[in-house]
Amino acid sequence: MSQDIEASFVKTFSGGPQIRVENLRTSGPALTTVLFGTSGSGKTTVLRCLAGLEQPEEGSIRFGDEVWFEARGPLLPPQKRAVGFVPQEYALFPHLSVAHNIGYGLNRVRHRERQERIRETIVWLGLEGLERRRPAELSGGQRQRVALARALIGRPRLLLLDEPLSALDGPTRLRLRGDLRQLLKQLGIPTLLVTHERTEALALGDQLIVMDGGRLVQRGPVHEVFSRPTNVAVAGIVAMETVQPGRVVESADGLVSVVVGQSKLVSLSSHLPPGTEVYICIRAEDVVLVKGLPARSSPRNSLSVVVKALVPEGPIMRIELDGGFPLAAILTRQACEDLALRPGEQVTALVKAPQIHLIPR
Amino acid sequence: MTREDWQLIGFTARMAATSTLVILPVGLALAWCLARAQWRGKVLLETAVMLPLVLPPVVTGLALLKWFGRRGACGSWLHDTLGLDLIFTWRAVVLALAVMSLPLLVLASKSAFEEVDQTFEQIARTLGAGEWRIFFTITLPLARRGILAGTLLAFARALGEFGATIMVAGNIPGQTTTLSVAVYQYVQLGEDAHAWVLAGISASVAFLAVLLASGHLVRRTKR
Numbered sequence: 001m002s003q004d005i006e007a008s009f010v011k012t013f014s015g016g017p018q019i020r021v022e023n024l025r026t027s028g029p030a031l032t033t034v035l036f037g038t039s040g041s042g043k044t045t046v047l048r049c050l051a052g053l054e055q056p057e058e059g060s061i062r063f064g065d066e067v068w069f070e071a072r073g074p075l076l077p078p079q080k081r082a083v084g085f086v087p088q089e090y091a092l093f094p095h096l097s098v099a100h101n102i103g104y105g106l107n108r109v110r111h112r113e114r115q116e117r118i119r120e121t122i123v124w125l126g127l128e129g130l131e132r133r134r135p136a137e138l139s140g141g142q143r144q145r146v147a148l149a150r151a152l153i154g155r156p157r158l159l160l161l162d163e164p165l166s167a168l169d170g171p172t173r174l175r176l177r178g179d180l181r182q183l184l185k186q187l188g189i190p191t192l193l194v195t196h197e198r199t200e201a202l203a204l205g206d207q208l209i210v211m212d213g214g215r216l217v218q219r220g221p222v223h224e225v226f227s228r229p230t231n232v233a234v235a236g237i238v239a240m241e242t243v244q245p246g247r248v249v250e251s252a253d254g255l256v257s258v259v260v261g262q263s264k265l266v267s268l269s270s271h272l273p274p275g276t277e278v279y280i281c282i283r284a285e286d287v288v289l290v291k292g293l294p295a296r297s298s299p300r301n302s303l304s305v306v307v308k309a310l311v312p313e314g315p316i317m318r319i320e321l322d323g324g325f326p327l328a329a330i331l332t333r334q335a336c337e338d339l340a341l342r343p344g345e346q347v348t349a350l351v352k353a354p355q356i357h358l359i360p361r
Numbered sequence: 362m363t364r365e366d367w368q369l370i371g372f373t374a375r376m377a378a379t380s381t382l383v384i385l386p387v388g389l390a391l392a393w394c395l396a397r398a399q400w401r402g403k404v405l406l407e408t409a410v411m412l413p414l415v416l417p418p419v420v421t422g423l424a425l426l427k428w429f430g431r432r433g434a435c436g437s438w439l440h441d442t443l444g445l446d447l448i449f450t451w452r453a454v455v456l457a458l459a460v461m462s463l464p465l466l467v468l469a470s471k472s473a474f475e476e477v478d479q480t481f482e483q484i485a486r487t488l489g490a491g492e493w494r495i496f497f498t499i500t501l502p503l504a505r506r507g508i509l510a511g512t513l514l515a516f517a518r519a520l521g522e523f524g525a526t527i528m529v530a531g532n533i534p535g536q537t538t539t540l541s542v543a544v545y546q547y548v549q550l551g552e553d554a555h556a557w558v559l560a561g562i563s564a565s566v567a568f569l570a571v572l573l574a575s576g577h578l579v580r581r582t583k584r
Contacts, residue, residue, distance in 0.1 A: 051483075051487050052486075052487070053483045053486070053487070077486070078483070078486040078487045079486055079487075079489045079490065079491065081487070082489075083487055084487075085484065085487040087480055087483075087484065091478070091480040091481055091484050093481055093484075093485075093499060094503070095502045095503060104485065104488050104490070104498075105488030105489050105490070107489075107490070107494070108489070150488070151487075151488075154488065154489065
């Protein structure tokens with residue numbers, strides 16, 4: 001039987017924000033649900049309510065057929081929930097060794113079995129040789145694994161991870177992202193993960209829930225939410241690079257033509273009649289740049305644009321373009337050099353019709 | 362230094378150590394309640410505990426004399442049920458020292474508890490630990506430096522207590538006379554040289570205790 005969280009609750013901070021969660025569900029064993037949003041949107045509070053560290057005022061929290069919280073009912077204390085919670089910065093007990101940190105939750109288990117399980121967990125997470133170290137003597141990546149080991153050794157039924165990678169430096173973060181994904185797949189327990197990083201959500205999540213101002217504003221498969229936000233606020237939160245106002249001028253055979261500035265773009269939609277005011281959304285990685293006149297090409301949208309600026313972002317280059325409206329593209333640095341792009345240059349931008357997402361205004 | 366002087370020092374140290382041991386569980390419980398628990402009347406309790414710090418010690422002593430005297434509320438109960446008399450015995454010395462040094466222990470321990478990040482305690486809860494286990498394995502060890510400093514300060518304060526002690530325990534040589542009471546007595550008797558010897562010993566012990574205590578506090582903030 002699949003055990004999942006089903007929660008709807010309200011948590012109000014005196015004189016502060018209100019968190020209103022409606023129908024939060026995890027998506028089954030071995031699946032990771034990402035809570036995504038800017039800081040202050042209430043993501044951490046949701047995790048803390050599920051862990052039993054905060055008490056909501058209204059609503060209910062259920063896990064499978066267990067009631068963890070019900071308004072005016074008793075609150076199931078965190079000790080009885082069997083939840084693995086890894087907070088931001090990990091909160092390893094600074095005065096205990098790695099082995100004692102990992103074994104902290106096993107005090108009711110007999111000594112021999114406890115030692116055995118600590119040993120297994122240490123080997124499983126590749127922490128051999130660090131048993132006697134204190135948290136202060138560990139690298140960021142090692143700390144993260146100790147925190148995971150401590151949370152997982154008690155065989156939790158639900159895993160809650162609050163920004164599990166944000167305490168790490170850039171290269172380590174990239175490396176551990178892959179490891180963490182592997183681990184979550186292996187575990188086979190529902191996981192709820194909080195992040196504000198798009199790349200982390202894409203790499204680690206199966207389902208995505210966008211939070212804004214204490215509410216769950218959109219949910220769905222990660223790629224879908226990122227490429228098809230339901231409103232402009234979500235488009236902003238998922239950092240959609242190009243969001244521009246436009247108007248539908250033609251609608252036929254599931255295709256619509258939208259006028260944006262001086263340009264006419266083609267997109268897919270069957271339900272937007274001519275005259276509808278919309279926002280067009282284009283992800284920067286979906287924009288293809290071509291130099292010189294292209295021969296015939298399949299993308300339905302071909303715009304003549306001027307390069308305004310090139311902004312390096314690590315291994316990639318972000319190109320700001322002007323085609324009557326601002327448009328952003330992302331290329332690898334190599335592609336950028338091949339095209340010898342310079343500010344002021346005229347190029348052609350190609351975008352496929354399905355990659356232009358429309359939000360009715 | 363006469364044999365009596367050594368006995369006096371030994372007795373004073375024993376009294377101070379006993380009173381420190383007595384206030385340790387009480388003081389830690391109070392400090393934890395003041396630092397962690399949320400309840401009405403917290404401010405009142407805190408004020409009551411801190412009062413001996415600002416009241417004239419003689420006034421504190423007078424109040425203790427009233428309560429723990431044979432006709433006082435606590436004194437009569439102790440006499441009737443346990444057959445215990447406090448006033449003008451070594452137990453009164455311990456009582457006076459305990460009440461006078463408790464605020465220092467509570468003050469230091471309370472801020473030590475407050476400095477412990479509550480995330481650690483919350484994580485321990487999600488790992489299944491009960492509140493007592495959390496206190497003894499997480500909160501107390503993480504607050505240990507501040508508590509040790511507070512204990513040393515309380516001990517030093519107890520070593521030098523005068524006003525409250527003389528009110529409730531009097532000055533019975535060999536039974537209730539402490540170092541500071543003896544210093545006062547020698548000055549009264551015009552034996553200044555003798556008084557200075559004891560004063561020197563008293564000052565050195567106090568200096569050592571404060572040095573150790575602030576050493577602990579400094580190391581704690583440096584970490």
